[in-house]
Amino acid sequence: MSIDIPWVRDQLAEFLSLTELYRPADPPGVTMVGFTHRMNRGSDEAIIASAHVVEQILDRVLPQWRTEVPADRNKSVNRWCQHREAAQRADAALVCDAEVRQHLGDDAPQVSxxxxxxxxxxxxxxxxxxxxxxxxxxxxxxxxxxxxxxxxxxxxxxxxxxxxxxxxxxxxxxxxxxxxxxxxxxxxxxxxxxxxxxxxxxxxxxxxxxxxxxxxxxxxxxxxxxxxxxxxxxxxxxxxxxxxxxxx
CATH class of the missing domain: 1.20.120 (Four Helix Bundle (Hemerythrin (Met), subunit A))
Known part of the structure; x- marks a missing residue:
């Protein structure tokens, strides 16, 4: 069975959206000066549920993502940094690989x-x-x-x-x-x-x-x-x- 690319890309996009970091608004009447904590946009529960699906996608699209994608890069800022980078790579691979193979003259069927x-x-x-x-x-x-x-x-x-x-x-x-x-x-x-x-x-x-x-x-x-x-x-x-x- 071939990969359902639109569905897979939707799952990756949802995960990337949930794990995006943002700076919470200052409390009313208070202006924070200097460093302020950044948070993921999604709840922990939503991110964990999404990660369960995304890890299976990554295992299929980028089987070596756990070793090839650095695990400690900015982990103190966002625990999902490795997953985010791997998801971005997987999305790029899904979009670009078929086109690259075609232009490079290697559009033979791929074994998964x-x-x-x-x-x-x-x-x-x-x-x-x-x-x-x-x-x-x-x-x-x-x-x-x-x-x-x-x-x-x-x-x-x-x-x-x-x-x-x-x-x-x-x-x-x-x-x-x-x-x-x-x-x-x-x-x-x-x-x-x-x-x-x-x-x-x-x-x-x-x-x-x-x-x-x-x-x-x-x-x-x-x-x-x-x-x-x-x-x-x-x-x-x-x-x-x-x-x-x-x-x-």
């Missing part, structure tokens, strides 16, 4: 982590937001594995062996259910679909998850490369979720 399958993105979200991309992909792999175990009711197998069994074209046996991506019509397509799913899952865990987990001292993954890896687990998660459970 937030639009990926929830098993992949929810597993990765917290680590992704802090820039730990390699660990985020590993966390997504664990989440997809765990949800697959839950669906088929098997905790005694995991990762490659789990997917080899559940996508096998052999009939289900007691205690060994299968996942079916299409009805068994005896065709080569039926066999190739499940053989492909099995091989794809093996590639995800043997080629992505294991190297990310077991090689210490590796440099951090570039974000675009991690996004590609995360997308692989999103594809696998969708196949597992939509598959029919076949039991003996």
């Amino acid at each position: 982590a937030g639009a990926m399958h929830s098993w992949a993105w929810e597993g990765a979200r917290a680590l992704w937001s802090s820039g730990h991309f390699r660990e985020a992909v590993t966390a997504a792999a664990r989440k997809v594995n765990a949800e697959t175990q839950n669906k088929v009711g098997r905790r005694n197998l995991s990762e490659v062996k789990l997917f080899q069994q559940i996508f096998s074209v052999e009939p289900p046996k007691p205690g060994q259910p299968r996942l079916r991506l299409m009805d068994d019509d005896g065709s080569e397509t039926y066999r190739s679909v499940h053989r492909g799913a099995m091989a794809f899952a093996e590639g995800c865990y043997a080629g992505i998850r294991n190297p990310n987990s077991h090689e210490d001292g590796q440099p951090e993954l570039p974000e675009h490369e991690a996004l590609e890896q995360l997308a692989a687990f999103s594809v696998l998660a969708r196949w597992v979720e939509k598959a029919e459970l076949a039991t003996a």
Whole structure:
């Protein structure tokens, strides 16, 4: 699902309006001299409610905003300074990015982590937001594995062996259910679909998850490369979720 840009921009504008600082009027008959305290225009309750929505927007539009936007700049003046700057950046990105890509000759479709399958993105979200991309992909792999175990009711197998069994074209046996991506019509397509799913899952865990987990001292993954890896687990998660459970 694509971002509803008008709605998102309205939410950002509302937050920026609520957190704007202003100097309260002097009490009647009193003229304040020198420094006077400035206040946010909105109430604490309204700002907190708005921030709850805005943080989710920022996680989608600027996933690394918590680390890239300075957190201590003018915080003594306004506790929402980091959120305000991130909201302003996000608004600019929403307005300008499509136009910039078009003029620079790079208007290809963009992949959004937030639009990926929830098993992949929810597993990765917290680590992704802090820039730990390699660990985020590993966390997504664990989440997809765990949800697959839950669906088929098997905790005694995991990762490659789990997917080899559940996508096998052999009939289900007691205690060994299968996942079916299409009805068994005896065709080569039926066999190739499940053989492909099995091989794809093996590639995800043997080629992505294991190297990310077991090689210490590796440099951090570039974000675009991690996004590609995360997308692989999103594809696998969708196949597992939509598959029919076949039991003996």
